[in-house]
Amino acid sequence: AQSVTQLDSQVPVFEEAPVELRCNYSSSVSVYLFWYVQYPNQGLQLLLKYLSGSTLVESINGFEAEFNKSQTSFHLRKPSVHISDTAEYFCAVSVLNVNTPLVFGKGTRLSVIA
Amino acid sequence: DSGVTQTPKHLITATGQRVTLRCSPRSGDLSVYWYQQSLDQGLQFLIQYYNGEERAKGNILERFSAQQFPDLHSELNLSSLELGDSALYFCASSPSGDNQPQHFGDGTRLSIL
Numbered sequence: 410a411q412s413v414t415q416l417d418s419q420v421p422v423f424e425e426a427p428v429e430l431r432c433n434y435s436s437s438v439s440v441y442l443f444w445y446v447q448y449p450n451q452g453l454q455l456l457l458k459y460l461s462g463s464t465l466v467e468s469i470n471g472f473e474a475e476f477n478k479s480q481t482s483f484h485l486r487k488p489s490v491h492i493s494d495t496a497e498y499f500c501a502v503s504v505l506n507v508n509t510p511l512v513f514g515k516g517t518r519l520s521v522i523a
Numbered sequence: 524d525s526g527v528t529q530t531p532k533h534l535i536t537a538t539g540q541r542v543t544l545r546c547s548p549r550s551g552d553l554s555v556y557w558y559q560q561s562l563d564q565g566l567q568f569l570i571q572y573y574n575g576e577e578r579a580k581g582n583i584l585e586r587f588s589a590q591q592f593p594d595l596h597s598e599l600n601l602s603s604l605e606l607g608d609s610a611l612y613f614c615a616s617s618p619s620g621d622n623q624p625q626h627f628g629d630g631t632r633l634s635i636l
Binding site for chain 2: 441499513
């Protein structure tokens with residue numbers, strides 16, 4: 410079975426500083442990887458996904474994540490955060506070519522401090 | 524706006540009662556997923572329907588049941604409610620379900636008194 414570990418439950422960071430939210434997964438087969446963001450009082454929104462191809466994927470709002478198969482990681486990074494990035498971030502995994510539900514990590518709460 | 528509509532937004536009820544949560548998926552999406560989000564358990568997958576049929580089952584209690592109707596909307600029924608059932612319940616949808624990104628509704632917040 411697949412599992413996802415988000416190593417930090419909370420990450421405080423000052424505005425305009427860089428941030429990295431860590432995600433490690435466990436799977437004996439190839440996987441798809443996702444990052445979702447949840448703003449207060451809202452549902453989850455897809456931030457970015459890795460399905461195949463380039464291991465570096467980017468979102469429209471400046472986040473990027475790199476798939477590292479050898480380290481089974483999919484860390485999320487942003488070089489300069491804004492107050493509006495304050496939210497909860499979830500990493501998720503699903504098995505390649507098999508219809509299985511997404512398995513989510515427990516989430517990382519990013520708090521951007523002015 | 525994800526295009527997934529959940530009603531009601533808030534629900535307050537008492538232990539032992541039964542409630543129904545409703546979800547309308549994005550136009551064209553055939554798969555619907557239900558999740559429970561609580562502080563202690565995080566985001567837990569409950570069940571998936573695809574074009575009216577149950578496709579995958581997660582940590583769904585026997586007191587809970589769901590269905591997907593011919594018009595593709597889905598309902599999650601929670602019965603014999605307990606205090607521990609207080610949580611946010613999310614519905615998500617995707618075109619077919621095979622490893623596709625899911626689009627989430629804003630959730631129904633269920634409070635059991």
